[in-house]
Amino acid sequence: MQFRLNPRVILALVLVTTVLGMSLGAVSAQERVPTITVHSVTQAERPIEYETTRLVVENMRELGLDVEHRALSLLQFFDETWFSREEGKGRVEKPFQMTAWRMVGRPERSEPDEFTYNLFHSSVRDGGYNFIGYYNPEYDALAETQRALTDPAERREIICEAQQVIRNDMVNAYFLHPQTPQLVNTDVFNAASVVIQAGIGIQNFWNWINIEPIGEERLIITATTSNLNVLNPLEIAGDSPSRVTEIVWDRLMRTNPDGLPEPWAAESVVWEDSTHVVLTLREGMTWHDGLPVTSADAAYSFEAALAGTTQVDAEGNEFFRAEATDYYPFVSGITDIEIIDDLTIRLSLAAPNGAFETSTLSKLNLIPKHIWEPIITELLADDGADVDSIQEEIPIGSGPFKFVAYDVNEFALLEAHTDHWSAPKADGWLMNVLPNLEAMIGQIQSGEMNLLWEWPSDPAVLSDIAEANDHLSLFTETSIGFQYFAFNLRYAPFDNLAFRQAIAHVIPQQFIIDNLYNGFAAPADSFVSTALGYWRECDEPLRTYEFTIEGARALLESAGYSWDDEGRLLYPAN
């Protein structure tokens, strides 16, 4: 029998092949990963960060991604990243996807709680610093637990675990801790007396009081590029004013050069239980105007930071308007302040807080009640200006240096408070405002300036100067701060772990350190700097993400990603 092609059979065949073809086509036509925008600040404002981003964007393209590098001036950058974290709620229509970011090192950040909690806890996703939208109940529990523990060793275990979770989840792609080069004139100071604070450098409290003049010049002379706009003990101003406030006003505790809290103006800090602490002041301390420092002053320092009024915003929501906006968050957990005797106070906390000694007791400035009570009472009555907008003509503290004079855009001049129980070795301290970096280099070489701590430019310049001048010694310390790429975890493609890990693999960490930073940086793998030895002594090392483009491609492939004919990356089938 001859086989004949019946028209019906042909129709059936056509239909079957079409349907089969279409369904197969639907499987193979997977969706391309859409264009990704990576934000950074402009080249003019942060050249190294810009170049780093450019490099990483290039490498991301190697993965078959279409990537746009969007460089913006700082404030606009914040508008499109920090303020545009969620769809429909941002300043711009599209939420950010991936952005270069940095955290700067500050003394109080040697306590890991700040980063552990505020960078990743789900409660601060909407308006706080968890702008990447990390949400992991297991992590939340760790962040809360470490906060409640007061035993450092126990806390460290939890903090190690938290670092593991963040590293394994590739929440942020950390790549380096910058190293700040700094110079000291060793014709003026005994080099052995210089104190370096872990993760910070020479601009620390301990150095200011310990550095020892050996010749006729008895004054520490340094400089800063930005104005000293606020010298107020109730405001956490910028980096430069903080240099002044931390030595003019004393604190109950201080973070020591290793980054751990130790009693300072309080001779003893005794925890009765996890929510009650008794603080006893040293005897014989005086304010710079001669009056004694008493427990009433200490208690008032907390009360002032807690002061405020309830107000209503434009949309009719009630909110608490704190007088000391910056300090309020650090004292808000205090429920009761009790004066026990002339030198002793007792604080009650709403909940246990493992970071209390560093974040509150080592941070809050002791202020004289006789000066601030009248000011704050008046401010509360007329609810106009806030207390942090007050500038005393001659600020009065009880710290090792006292005020002589200052001019916001010229200088701050302090002299040793010789009655202090730990008086500085130098006779005084002077910080000039020098916006011109060339002038700064000139002055440190000529001897007009004898200590350089702030250098917002190429580190190699300073190391060359140190080599060319016998009287200058270079100090380099790895920062607590770090550089990283942050991902918006709320949306695809960054909601996928394998994808983020692949991106981490294409960051040429060592190349960036060697070439863009001229070696003045240390590799980073966590939000806790390697400079903070104590909190990095973990049982297990953190996972590494070596630089490998092939590795990244293999990782994507095993997670189901594939590439189309043009080499563009496609999402996994499901």
Add this chain to the structure above:
Amino acid sequence: MNRGIAYYIIGRFLQSVLVLWIIVTLLFLLFRLAPGDPIANYIDVNFTREQELNLRARFGLDKPLHEQYVVYLVNLAKLDLGETFSYAGRSVLDILAEDLPNTIYLTMSSLLLAYSVGVLGGIAMAALRGSLIERVGTTFTLMTRAAPQFWVGMLLLTLFAFQWRLLPSSGIGPALVRYRWETEWDKLLSPVFWRHMILPTFTLAIYLHGLPLLLMRSNMLEVLDQDFIVMGRLTGYSESRLMIQHAARNALLPVLTALTLGIGYSIGGNVVIENVFSWPGLGRTLVEAVQESDYPLAQGAFFFIAFIIVFLNFIADILYSLLDPRVGASAQARLS
């Protein structure tokens, strides 16, 4: 005639006010509509929504734009430039009033130097027209006019302050001397202050002397061709007397006009020099304010500079109408 001048002055005054209002409005909009939220400067790891509301309320940023504008205009009319964002509890006026004298001292001394050298140089160049000295001198002046101010400043700084250590490198005086100056007079009577002014003054003057020199030279050449000079020469006046008393006096008027306007522009234009020499003046505050998004201070500084320029223009116009009666008369003719 007198009525004409009065009308003219009133007209000019109203014009100046209008110009200032436009400037003020533009300034307000420029800063508000430019991308970037000033609050971003305050973002910290411990930053909360509540803190953001706190800051907005404190700076008045929680109010709608038109309300902010009305508040701004009303305050301005009362000469209240507001409170700064970035300086603790200090008014804009307070900060600017502190900076203004330093800027004025620097501007005035460099203008004085530049215009004296410029006018005399211009006369000399005109007299030596065609000679080698004139060619070299004019080329040099053109070069100084083209050289970027910051570059000249750095060069002088490197040579005089760091290489030879003859002059101080920054500021208006070392802090250890400076803090004893209680009044403006203490500062002005201190030789230290004037020593600190030498380098920035020269840097500015090197740039500024070009305009009067070239202007003076070309005016001189024009005047020297005129009949009355030829007449004078025929009468037998000496060449130097002709140059100084007859030609230079006539050639000087446009240079004086340039000077009046130059004062205004220089006060606003010292930004670069003030930053190179860390001179605490208006220009430096302006840069800081823009960097920090301190709206009130930046607006205030720009307004201050605009006000000085508009005011000096107004004064120049009045002087003109008094010096040249035709100005007032034509105004009256237009009005009637």
